[in-house]
Amino acid sequence: MNRTWMRWGAAAVSGLLLAASRPPVGQWWLAWLALAPLAAAVRRSPDARSAADLGGLAGFLYAAAGMGWLTHTFGVWTPALWCIFALGPALWAALLHAATERLDSDGRGLAWALGAGLLWAGVESLRSILPGLSTSWLALGFSQAACLPLLQSAALVGVVGLSAACAASGAALALAAEGRRLPAELALAALGLAWALGERRLERPAEGVPARVAVVQDESYDLERLVKLTDVPGVRDADLVVWPEYQLAVNEGHEEPYRALFARRLAGVRGVKVLGAAVIPEDPKAPMQNFSWVLGPSGALLGRYDKAHPIPFIERRLRGHSDPRPVMTPLGPLGLQICYDLDFEDGARRLARRGARLLAVTNLDPVEWGAAQHAQHSQMALARAVESGLYVARAASSGQSQLIDPAGRVTASVPTGASGAAVGEVRLAEGRTPYALFGWWLVPGTLLLLAAAALDALLGLMRRRAFLAYPPSPATV
Structure with a gap:
């Protein structure tokens, strides 16, 4: 099969898996692997624009399958809202592709997987503050409301932290498919620890x-x-x-x-x-x-x-x-x-x-x-x-x-x-809770990281265009 079509297929699978992690399907565990096909496709994309197209497809399918009920309010205009929602995953895919060389330099992929999670959280944070369009609907972390032990982590890192963890897990699985298993192993260990701590929190007696x-x-x-x-x-x-x-x-x-x-x-x-x-x-x-x-x-x-x-x-x-x-x-x-x-x-x-x-x-x-x-x-x-x-x-x-x-x-x-x-x-x-007391910095923090990644990608694009416009002479080489 043509590699381009394989990448598009992977993006479509991610979009449908993301939707299936939320009601009405409600399979919370899918959130931890849903982004793996898209992340793998982003790594194989020839450029950031191609990666953005893949992210847009995944985001559109996520919105269409997850928010089909919007048709009751917006009628024929609903697909336009799904397209607006798709801009978020498209931005995530483009920035992740642009940052791959910088974040993947350690050879193990730890920074790349973590960066993928933080960028996803940054995109969700951006979507929640856009004037006239602000929404937190379909934030990935909400899927864990169906799994009480893991939901307890929200007391520490909030929904934004759960979203970052789910996205980082998907990126780690994409690396595991390339033979680099350390990020996935660490993600699995962290998941097990969060589950155990969540079970302990659920056992606490009610106070007040x-x-x-x-x-x-x-x-x-x-x-x-x-x-x-x-x-x-x-x-x-x-x-x-x-x-x-x-x-x-x-x-x-x-x-x-x-x-x-x-x-x-x-x-x-x-x-x-x-x-x-x-x-x-x-x-x-x-x-x-x-x-x-x-x-x-x-x-x-x-x-x-x-x-x-x-x-x-x-x-x-x-x-x-x-x-x-x-x-x-x-x-x-x-x-x-x-x-x-x-x-x-x-x-x-x-x-x-x-x-x-x-x-x-x-x-x-x-x-x-x-x-x-x-x-x-x-x-x-x-x-x-x-x-x-x-x-x-x-x-x-x-x-x-x-x-x-x-x-x-x-x-x-x-x-x-x-x-x-x-x-x-x-x-x-x-x-x-720790989040109630100190969580105020998480959303601004992810937004700053997103802005830094966007600036780095823009500067990289300008450098490449300058190189193509004024290539070095053979003498200087």
Whole structure:
């Protein structure tokens, strides 16, 4: 078979393996080898541009197979979004090819495999901060939410570190196919150590002050229905009740009368209430508001949290608020996130570092987006629980509403598509994981490495073009 077609085939295999590591297939172990075919093809590519084409194909297939549910929202424009996503793997492949000579000089490939992992993490970090396009969806590290022992490493290195480890493992396997087995052997040893340490972390007993928490799931946007689901034994007696995102429509300028109305309707609920609400002005050019109210047992307003990360293209009228702080409640400091906020590592990490005892998340995932989208989104919540070391109470409109412990275990949930409530016990305690305390530098660090690699590749290209334009004379040679 023509070598060019073999390289294209390898890239396609990588794209499909990457998608299979996430729901609905959900084979987490594939993430550790998925990039091996693509990495091998990159090493055999004649130039960086050819490598970028291979990375683009793998990225497109990863997005198309992993985010097919986007068609429910964007219709015929969905392939354009998949193409935008494909630019990330294309950049990774091009920079990895350009850096191969420099990183592979030790003869064993250790630096090359490690560089492949850090560059992949850098590309994911870049994708998460792009203005107007920011997303962390399909970050490779989220796949490990299906493997609790390995997910525990997120408490140390976060999802960004897990992504780097998965990519480095794939690169190490590509080297093993060339007969250089040391990087793969070291990767396997590190994986075994991470598994053992994860098992030990899973055995730790729960710490903190016990509290009863209820998460309500419903997509009717009907106040009376939500009250009926809440004002039942078990839910109304909980210390904290969380409703989904966007459930309460509030007229602009009348926030206080609406808040008082909701407080009266929930007078029979004895605990703290977190209610997802929104102000959407009739003027299509006016900014909207997406927020959560925190009401005390008496109905008094304890605080308000405004969404930090608007969903690209969908929440164009929403202005993000980027400085999350815990709200003081009778339960202690409460950290708040809204839907897309939890997709990004900064919010949960900052709240944990600032003393939050629990994360309450209001969420909206329309039922028509399907079970795969709901499962992918819930994996992000599991990872954030481990990163922050906090219990997460996530109330979703149609699923998956969950109570999640700091080890990423779901302790109570409502099935996707159902209406109802899940009630369970949580432990209120500061997270203070190594990642919550010191993980702030990992994303900027990977971005700096990515920028350095891009600069080095650009300078290398300029030197080659200068050489071709002005080759040395025979006398100087």
